[in-house]
Amino acid sequence: MEIVFLAFILMLSIFLGFELINKVPATLHTPLMSGSNAISGITLVGALTSAGAEHAVLSTILGTIAVTMATINVIGGYMVTDRMLAMFKKKGSTK
């Protein structure tokens, strides 16, 4: 049952992703990419439990590296996207 449940979530999310992104104009493709890249850093959530659960030394090490890498991905991704988007201006709005 659980497998079916996960498969449903997976399928619906993929369709939703297709629908959401299809409408993004070409101008915003780079920010979209770095912004969605930051979202893929969600793996950080999984890494947190591995790093802190103290199951085994190896899983703590792996978890800690994963936390570091994923945090770079998340923080860097969101910040650089924000920096980029701050530059997108329409003429006359702010100069």
Add this chain to the structure above:
Amino acid sequence: MGIELLVNLSYVAAAVLFIFGLKMLGSPATARKGNLISALGMFIAVVITLLDQSIIDYKWIIAGVVVGGLIGALVARRVEMTGMPEMVALFNGFGGVASLFVGWAALYGFEATTFELITIVLSILIGGVTFSGSMVAWGKLSERISGKAMVFSGQRIFNILLIIAIIAASVMFTISTGPATSIYLYVVIGLSLLLGIMLVIPIGGADMPVVISLLNSYSGLAACAAGIAINNIILIVAGALVGASGIILTQIMCKAMNRSLSNVLFSGFSAVSAGGAAAKIEGEAKAMTAEDAYYVLEAAASVVIVPGYGMAVAQAQHVVKELQELLEKNGAEVVYAIHPVAGRMPGHMNVLLAEADVSYDLLLEMDAINPRMDTFDVAIVIGANDVVNPAAREMEGSPIYGMPVINVDMARNVFVMKRSMASGFAGIDNPLFFKENTRMLFGDAKEMLGNIIKAFS
């Protein structure tokens, strides 16, 4: 139970924020807010996860977050806008390796069922391919390794064998017990890293927008697989969203080059051009000086600027903007025409021009500009080559025949700024340079533009 419910409800909230954030990224006016909303979703998901009861020791988490946060913030602030493609590639790789390790670490601490083992091996596999593939892409983009397509004979057979080996090792990993499991695990990790390298080395620099989009998709799918492995719904949802978005971008890029994804992935341009004996291009390219260019531009009522990767290399976006202002002051209409695959990643040119403070409503897409190209007095091509190559339209033997291009040759005058007569990245001759209405401005784009600007004042 209470905390678990709270955690899961917060994940639902985070998913909603991601979805709204992505939706708002669809319009320049709301995009920045959308990104913040998505960041808020991430913040909620991370903070609430810390409440998880299985976390007993926070010191490694804090260490990882502090180190990672500092590095991420530093890189994000320092990176030049021209360096954006390699940075995205690098971040993709980090996300991939994190998912690999999350999957790997999931092996410890509880007895995994066969289904869980399959998902673990999947997350390791996709994470590994994403990581090594991104590193190669990063090397190519930052020119640490050659950007040329590396193709060798027997490559396809090698890749097929590699994939078979990966499948075999993965199956052995899921059904074996005891110490053999970890041996197969290392084999899977090693082979998936090798596969990532093999997938990206045959791809040339001009095809990089496709690769980056694809790796972006993989990094999402890796997170998604890791989510299934550790039974975490927010990883599945967010990972799938990113995976889908990457696939869409990949499709858009492929369509813009009139090539199928498998064609981009498995054959460099060189392999294609060997087949079609292109017709000889007749004529002579006519060079002109910045001063001559000034006289024409001074009299022009409408100008379209077509930037390409060369503008990024020369860091010429600010001078381009300066020229735009001078032309506008002179009473001319100035717009930009941007090909979907101009540059090294989707939307690369738009970001550079945005950095130079060019209003985004002046950036026109190919389909918007082509029908009215003949109304423009001057088209200035800055460091673009293949995306303005009329051979795509008129020379059936050309390797890029059929690719949609910006028809600059339809404009009354075409100025092409180029370092030399060398052919573009794809190594294809460009008949545009020999057309009656084309003039070449040889030299560094930034310097050339500077000279024209000087002539204006």
